[in-house]
Amino acid sequence: MEAINTLEYGEVKIASEVVATIVGLAALEVKGVAGMSGGLANGIAEKLGKKSLSKGVKLEIKEKEVIIDLYIIVDYGTKIPDISWEIQNNVIKVVETMIGLKAMNVNIHVQGVHFPQEPAKQENQ
Template sequence: MEAIKKLEYGEIKIADEVIITIAGLAATEVEGVCGMSGGLVDGIVEILGKKSLSKGVKLEVLEEAVAIDLYLIVDYGVKIPDIAWKIQDNVKAAIESMLGMKVVDVNIHIQGVNFPKEASRDNPAPKSQKSQS
């Protein structure tokens, strides 16, 4: 199902993939979002690059509005309620300004936490040595 806007001289049809891409990109722009997740349906949480934003976004197109579910992985240490509000605001603003469609829901589903990689304990970084004269 695609979004349709009726205008005086005809219709504008917006493919779901366009809305999904805008929502996914707007979500990953927020600092602290590590990536998108395939959601519970896929069974495996996978960190995706910007080319696969659609796997972490579910879309419901209503008459002239949309409802969006985002499945995300966040960085360790972020305040999840704060980042969720920022994501909701960013996604809503992006869709409303770019497409002129009303956004009725932006539901956030945190599917995982990305932990920072620690330096290998077996191979610590070499220390610089000064030559002694």
């Protein structure tokens, strides 16, 4: 499905893949989001890079409205309710200003926690 905006002289059609990528980028702008997740595949959450942003986003587009499900991985120590609220606000702002759709729901699904890497321990020789 695609987003359609009717203008004075015609229509603008935005592919759902484009909408999903914009939504994914808006989510990653929020501090504390470690990455997007492709959902649960065979019981394992797969962390995806920036090339696969749309795979962490599920959209249901209806005429001028959209329902968004985001599958994210958060950094350890992040307050999940706070980051969820911030993601919702950022996504709604971006969807409504850039695409012209009304975001009816922005559902956040936390699929995992990213732990900081410990520095490699050097052995005494």
